[in-house]
Every structure is written in C-alpha cells, then in structure tokens.
Amino acid sequence: MERIGLRIRLLKFFNRHPHTKAFGILLPCMFWIGVFFLLPLVFMATYSFLERALYGGVQLIFTWENYTRFVDPLYLKILLRSFRISFLTTVILLIIGYPMAYRIAMADKRWRNILLFLVVLPFWTSDLIRTYAWMLILRDTGLLNFLLQYLHVIKKPLTLLYTEGAILLGLAYVYLPFMVLPLYASIEKLDRSLLEAAEDLGATPFWRFLKVTVPLTKSGILAGSLLVFIPSVGAFIVPDLLGGAKAMMIGNLVQLQFGPSRNWPFGSAASFILMTIVLLAVFTYLRFAGGKEAMEEAR
C-alpha cells in the first residue's frame, strides 16, 4: 500500500514539474557525456597550459609554451600535410563512392542488400590488420612489386610504401564505407520521377546529374564528406604503418607526445589546435555548402 502511494505521489510530482521529469530522463546520458567526454576534455585543456614533468605527467606551472612551440615549420608542415591528405582522401572517396552508391541504390532490390553487405564486410576485421595487409602488398618485396616484376613491367621495385600515396590509399580504403553508406541513403530516397522529369525537360544525363541528382543528394554528400574528413585528419594507424616517419600526420604527433615522448602538455595542445581547426573547417564547409538549404529552410 505504502509503495503504491509513493509511486502515485511521485508521478503526480513529475506531472506538476515536467522540467524535473525531463532532467531525470536525461540524467544517465548527461552523466555519460560528462564523465567520459567533458571531463577528459577539461583535463586536456588544463594540461595544455601546464609544464611537463620530467617523466611524464605535469607540473602545476602555467605556460603558453605548448602552444607557441607549435608555431614551428616542422609542426605546421605536419598539420598542413594532415589537412591536405584528408582533403584529398575525401575528394577521392567522393569520386569513387558516389558512382558506387548510385549503382547500388539503382540496382535490383534483391542485389542491393548483398552489395551493401559487401561494402561493410571489411569492417568485420580490425583496420590494424587490414592496414598490415596493405603493407604486405605495397612494400618493396610485396605482392604488387612482385607481380609487376614478374610481368616485366618494371625492372627495379617501386617505392610504394612509406609515401603519401600509400597513406591516401590506406585512408581511402579504410573510410570507403563511411562515404558510401550516407550517399546510398540519400540516393536511395531520391524520387525517380524527378530524374525522368529532368530528362523529359531536355536534360542530358550529365546535366541531369549536375542539376538534379547532386543538389537532391546534398545531405548525403555533406554527411559522407564529414564522416571521412574528420576521422582522416586525426588518423594515426594508417599514416603510422603506411607513411612511416617521412609522412607523419598530426595524429602520429599527438600519439608520439602521449607515448614515447611523454610530453602530455604538448600532446594536449596539439590536440586542441587540431580540434579548433577541424571545427572551424567543418562550420565553414557547412555554411558554404549547406547554407542555401538552411536559408531556404528558415523562410
């Protein structure tokens, strides 16, 4: 009896205070984000303004040095390379991913799921292992060089591994599903009669693609590009294994600071610099590419 009375009183209380109720529902989620996302971020922000201790960890001395240190041609070059490679990866994946997603979306219904399954299949093994596999293919005595020599296309093995090209290949390979899936989702939703209407109004296939298909699948293009670009900038397994020391990316730099160099403050500062630039880049991109739609929506 007493328990039921309590329950009813509790329900009545929640009905009178809907905000408290909403807060109650959100609590677990807020706890999760707070503990596992915000708190570490606060730690990192704090660390980035402190001096390093001799054997890892920090000393409670305020300094700007971790940020000023970054303004060094060496680090700026790494940052620039990271963005260049990520940008190229995104572009390459758009070029490969769009026709792929289009083809899958237009395929016969019973083929569609099989094809999508094939796109996602590589996810089933760790990307570490898949990247190692690429090493075996690309290295001087690897599969590709062996085949080319065997077929007498080349005499001496080509340097494929530890180049920017290898990183591009690896990133494009790892992130392909991130591009194809959102593109597929938006192309699949495309109303076919719009494509017929475009053709009916005199549009050649190319013009139709440019003026109807692309604008109407913009959400997929935006989503796919962001899903590829953001993780690519911070990637470290692929550049580490396929790029080596010559083509270091910012992810490797951060990893290096937290790992072997034991310079957590500098690693934190590098992370924050990366995060800030990525956020700025994403906002600019969304404003630039998605702006018209957003404006139109606001009307």
Add this chain to the structure above:
Amino acid sequence: MEFTVELNRVTKKFGDVVAADNVSLQIGRGEFFSLLGPSGCGKTTTLRLIAGFEEPTEGEIFINNENVRDKRPYERDVNTVFQSYALFPHLTVAGNIAFGLERKKTPRHEMGRLIEEALDLVRLKGMGDRYPRQLSGGQQQRVALARALVLKPEVLLLDEPLGALDLKLRKEMQLELKSLQEKVGITFIYVTHDQEEALTMSDRIAVMERGRLEQVGTPEEIYEFPKTRFVADFIGVSNFFSGQVIRAEGETLLVRTDGNLDVTLPLDHGFTEGQRVQFSIRPEKFSVGPQGKGRDGENELVGEIANRIYLGGSIHYVIALSAEEKVTVFLKNERTAGQQPSFSVGERVTVSWHRDDSVILGD
C-alpha cells in the same frame, strides 16, 4: 490529316507481361486525345513509350513523321506532366519553369518574359519565388503544366494530372485544361481512368483494356456506339442482353434473348440465322408508360418495377422484363404541377425503345 504522333503496331513486354499489345494510333495536330481504361490497361505504358521512358519491344513510333526509335526522352519534342507532378523541390517555381528553357539555351532576358507568360497562363502570377512545397496540390499541378508548356512542345503528355486533386478542383481544372489546350493549340495526349473526365475534355478517346485498344473514337461514338462489351460497360451504364438470331427481316434482325424475349435489332449482315448475338442498350434510351408509343421500329415489352431510386433531377428504375432479365432505366424527372406521376415499385409498365438504340457488340 496530318499526324503529330503515330504508333505503328507497338508492343511492349515487361518479362512475360504484355503491357501494350499491338497498339496502332494516329493522333492529329492540335487534338485533345485521351487514353482511357482501368488501371493496368497499358495506358500509362503507352504514354511512356511516346515520351521515350520505355522502348517498344516491337513496332514503331513517329513524332512529326519522324521515327523516334533512337531518340532519348531529352531529344524528343514532347513534354510530360507527371501524375506526381515531379516538381524539383530544390528549385523555386520560376526555377522549375526555367529548367527546360536553360537547356534550350534561351537568352536571359527572354527567359524572364517566358516564365512570366507561363505563370500568367496557368494563373500563378507572382508565385515565381515560392518553393513547390509551399503550394497547394492544385497550384503544384499548374506549375507542372507551366513547366512543360513553356517549352512549346509538339505534344504534351499528361499522366492522370488531376488524379490527386479533390472532386471540385478536378472539375474546375478539367474545364481549365481544355480551354488552355484550345488556346495553345498543342496536341494533348491525356491518360485517365475517369470516363467522365475523358468524355468532358477529349476530341477523341482510345479505350484500352489489357494492353489492347478496344475502340478509338469521339466521345459521342464511344458512348453511343460501343464496339465491345468492355467499352459499353466501362463507359456509362449499359443493359446487356445476349440471345440467338431468329431471322433477318427487312431492316431488322429478329432476336430471341436468353430470357425468351423477342426483340428487334438493326440489321447487321454479319449475322445469320441461329447465331449468338450480344447487344446493349443505354438506360436513358428507354421510355416507360402505361402503354407503348407504337412508333415504327419500336420494341415494346411489359415489365414490373423492381426498384426505384429518386435522384431529384432524374429517377432510376430497375424493371424486370423476365425472370432473369432486368433493365436499368433512367428517366428525367418531368413532373410539373399536378402532372406526371412517377412509377412505384411493383407497378406493371410497358418499356419501349427503338431498335436502332440497341447496339450490337463484338467480343
């Protein structure tokens, strides 16, 4: 006569399904031509064949006396108004109308004028900046129309364009479409399953069923002289009879129906004694009275009123002529002060009609 569109023995198969079966049509310049039939009869397929969205399995299609076999839809001088309108959601009304004009490389200044004209034509002046989703169904329909008409095609194809509108708006748009078509003088090929719509608007109608053409003719021909049972049944209401030819006599064919009624039909030399014959009579062709009028060529039968539906302007009766044979009769309500009583259920009356109002049907 000059034909804008000609179909020569066109067949379209989807796997084992024959969507269009040996269809031959000639559609004249400036004609309002309707393809009428129930869903799945092949009317939309026929339209899509003309537009170029489908390729015929067999046969040829000519537009302006030119074989369009190898022409893609964007190379054909036809435009389509789609059932779903298919307006581009990311473009404004003006942008939608400009879409085709841009492809035709129309100069900028002229484009603005043409768009204004087109909007004016469909009574959407000042709506150019709106987006399709901000418009009502009827307005979207007009945009679809303007978008196609602005290109001044030889032929405009319309795929049930009024299907999504409510009844009142549909009636309005029917008249509007018809007068629009007369104004622009473009050949309209209009797909509909609504017989009334087809009768209202068309110069000629092709009735289709199971991929085949049942009959092609003016609304009057189709209604008054249906060639097949399907046409007689699909368009309007018909009373069907079947029976056996007894003999030909002068201008008439003497027939005994399966319900053992002796009636006369107009003479048809295709029939000989003993042959089976099917015919139909429209419900408004009958007259009903205490006794017949005794005109020459008149059939007179006695029946009993089985059912009566009062509709105000008219009264519908079902009259039993024999145990199996009942006819539906539409009579105008001719009641004036103190006159013309209508008939009541159970009353015995004489039903009469002229033999020439019976239409002999093919299979």
